[in-house]
Amino acid sequence: MSILVVLKLGKGDWQQGFSNITVQLWENNNQIPLQFIGSLPSAPELGQIYQHWRKLYKALSGNLSFRRGSQVLDIEFDEEDVTQVCDEEFFTLCDQLKHNFNLWLDYPAFSRLEGQLRTHLNINTEIRVIIETENEQLRRFPWHIWRFFEDYPYAEVSLSPLEYRRTPKVKRQNVSQVRILAILGNSTGIDVEQDKQMLQQLQGVEIVWLVEPQRQELDDKLWDEQGWDIFFFAGHSWTHDEQGTGYLEINPTQSITIEHLRNALKAALANGLKLGIFNSCDGLGLGRELASLSIPQIIVMREAIPDVVAQNFLKMFLRSFSGGKTFYLAVREARERLQGLESEFPCASWLPVICQNPTETSFSWPQLQKYPDTIQTKNIVQSSDTIQTQPTAKNQNTVESLDTIQNQNTVKLSNTIKTQDTAKTQPSRVLEKFYKFRLTRLLLMSIPLTLVVMGVRWLGLLQSMELKAFDMLMRQRPSESADSRLLIIGMDEKDISQYGHPLPDDKLAQLINTINAHQPAVIGIDIFRNIPVPSKTSPGYQQLSQTLQNSDNVIAICSSGNGSETQSIAPPPQISKQQVGFVDLYDDKQPTNGQDDTVRRYLLSRSASLLEVPSRCQTSYSFALQLAYRYLDAQGISGVPNEDKNWQFGSVIFKRLRNRSGGYQRLNDRGNQLFINYRNTPQIAKQIPIRSILDGHFDLLRIRDRIVLIGVTAASVNDSHDTPLGEIRGIYIHSHVISEMISAVKDERPLLWSWPQWGDMLWIWVWSLTGGIIVWKVRRPLYKGIGISVAVVVLWGVCWFILLQGGWVPFVPSILAMVIMVGFAETKM
Known part of the structure; x- marks a missing residue:
């Protein structure tokens, strides 16, 4: 029998302390717990030490193979990163954190509370200590370093949501095996096959594997009416630092949250789900959201x-848990055994943590397999089967007689079929062989022809035509x-007539301030x-300098001159380099x-190595990326470069364009x-002249929360570029890219994508074969021409x-x- 201790910290933080701490002690299934009250003082220094610890841990983790997904990286350029630890x-620092934490808990108003606990607890009893707090830092804090856990070897800590409900007991009909739904998600850079092998070593289990599944596939499996005992995930995951939302990378291109699976997880819970194991990085966000669904036990x-x-950890936990230890004791043993790795992987034993629904009790592996109410049902089914498979002697004689009659009829039917086969005409057999021969020839002709076309394409001989066809499709x-x-x-x-060109510094400053x-x-x-x-001595220059220095939401531009130092253009000297984006178009x-x-392409960001010659424009980020990033960040959606160096905003990944993508065959x-x-669209966004702002003739309330772009639109200032939609000025191209990024993230507007080379080859082969089939099946020249024309129209429509x-x-x-296949088929068929 285990004892439950619930530590409720109430409202507070490191700065204010916690003035109303409640501890409840539930023992021997009592309906009314013992309850004690205490408090803790402010401890800002402890909060700073913990933040420093996390920062150093992240720095240490940067050089190792971690199950970290698209970790939310801060793009705050003025933050000083830790580079050496x-x-x-x-x-x-770990020792200092542990010492200061226990010193904080020695506060008299809390130590009295702890003393009350110790008088009621036995060191040989299993104790589940559940922490309830709304403070995110304290949820993340390694509570096991509390000296209390050193004195009670059968105690383990877990986290709980503030709100929870009791889940109904479900007795699943499958009594013989523990059912596990095992998800192997994005495994880039890690080895999840080890996890798979460890699960497969378990006895008495039924495991259903989903390897890098799509969201719909995972959702469907969770709805399985047979129910699951354990939901297991291995792969990459992460928690958004600001939102606290957990993300699972179920495949290399798709990240989902628990909210995306809410209904399916509720169904799995209703069908008996008892345990979630997330053997992946930074899963507290996942644990909190799963616990809010009242999933009984979760490991993150x-x-x-x-x-x-x-x-x-997985190996030690499965060995201990399947060996008969209760869930809490198995987790503690597996966590503590990680200490042996800490010379190479610091604080390894600090990582695993339980997220718990307090209304649920601890359980063991054998308890997952016992459902007494279903044993009787199983016996009834077996008895029924026995009755059905034991016919009487009379029935057996009847069956034998029927078998004799059936055998006789079968012989007659066989003879009839043979007679019909003999009656087949010789021309029908020849025609059948002829058709098979022609179809085989079509297949054999289409394959090398497709390879030839792919070779011509590979050499770039079709590239210009493919780009023009792409432009036509875009316009339609x-x-x-x-x-x-x-x-x-x-x-x-x-505006040029009224203010002059370029726009004077004082007018630009007035425009920005307005x-x-x-x-x-x-x-x-x-x-x-x-x-x-x-000029630099004009009052307007000082006014603009001050405006740019005081405006952290302004993005200025520079140009690398497409690799020419003499043609590169520097950003304004007054603005921070973190507020600059390059505007080079390619x-x-x-x-x-x-x-x-x-x-047709836009460079979102570049590395320093791409600046092959010295340049006055040293920023790595484009004008459009800077603006889109800050807009989405204000919406609570941070942009991060993931492990493949693709930009990712939320679950949307902007995959880097590679050579031989789409129609490109010679792309840098x-x-x-x-x-x-x-x-x-003929107009990407609403446009107004500068004078409307400076003269106050525009409803300035329409500026609120928008991305405002200031540029030159006068035709006398040349800045036009050819695009699939016709000639467009540079400011409009930047606007299209900003709109594309925001719309993909906020509106699910598709990004452009292309198949890999093998997908293109298969597609081309299908249409090559289509041409051959038209020639084979259609004999009249007129109808043949119509068939080919229809195929071309259908191909265009499908494209x-x-x-x-997208x-x-x-x-x-x-x-x-x-077309080539049509010509070959005409001569060879």
């Missing part, structure tokens, strides 16, 4: 966990509305300001050897490049439909393969 310093890791540590998409989250303030011809007064989300200045206008002259200058794919999914979903699939190579 001494192991001795870290271990000293409070920080990032090394791959080796995760494997060792349905019209879209302007993006209301953007506002463009453009300097037109009248806009900022009405709380925009972020301001992007698409105007080069590397030199003062009109057309397709390079991949097409100067034949095409259309802008350095940096984080993005297919531009232009909105098919167009797939493009609406897919760029081969059109020109497919047409080429089909």
